[in-house]
Amino acid sequence: MKSEIPLDIATPRTHTTQLPASPKGAAVCRRIARHQLTSWRLDATATEPFHAALLIIAEFAANxxxxxxxxxxxxxxxxxxxxxxxxxxxxxxxVSDCRGDRLPVIPTTCTANSQTGRGLTLVDALADRWGTIPRLPNAKTVWAELDLPAHAPHAA
Incomplete structure (x- = not known):
């Protein structure tokens, strides 16, 4: 069993980066997120939220x-x-993008043969909360929150 590391975050820990809106940018986004979450030691004891976060980030970046x-x-x-x-x-x-006119929607039907539409269904199942926030002038932020276990790790 991995040791638990007490959480002591007096101020929020934040990481923000801008990336090109391309498949390569989405791939770099996933790598940056994995590195940041690992540096906060989220992968050490909170493995389920770590992997859920990576899936959510991948979906948001792809969208x-x-x-x-x-x-x-x-x-x-x-x-x-x-x-x-x-x-x-x-x-x-x-994840923020410049298309505020295109808000994410969970599809009402998703069949086994559907090529798209599963991502936000996964986000809805994995996240404790999620939604969108408008950004001026015509942009949006899609957000998700994960409640972490009591003794989630952090960077020293």
Whole structure:
């Protein structure tokens, strides 16, 4: 059994980066997120939320590059690790793109032969909360939050 590391986050830990809205940008986003979550030692004892976070990030990045893309524009990944007033820990994932007119929607039907539409269904199942926030002038942020186990790790 891995040792538990007490959480001591006086201020939120945040990582934000901008990436090209392309398949390569989405791949780099996934690598950056894995590295950041590992540096916060989220993979050490909270393996289920670690893998859930990586799946959510992959889906949001793919959607930003597929549905939120405008030529020459970038998308933004933001990861925040905070403590709640009750002593819990929350990982917040945000991906922002420049297509505020295209909001994510969970499909009402998804068949075994569907080639698309499963991603947000997975996000809905994995995240404790998720949604969208408008960004001015015509952009959006898609966010998800994961409640972490009581003794989730953090960077020293």
């Amino acid at each position: 930003a590059c597929t549905h939120g893309r405008l030529p020459g524009r970038r998308f933004e990944l933001s990861l925040t690790l905070t403590t709640t007033p009750k002593g819990g820990t929350v990982l917040r994932i945000e």
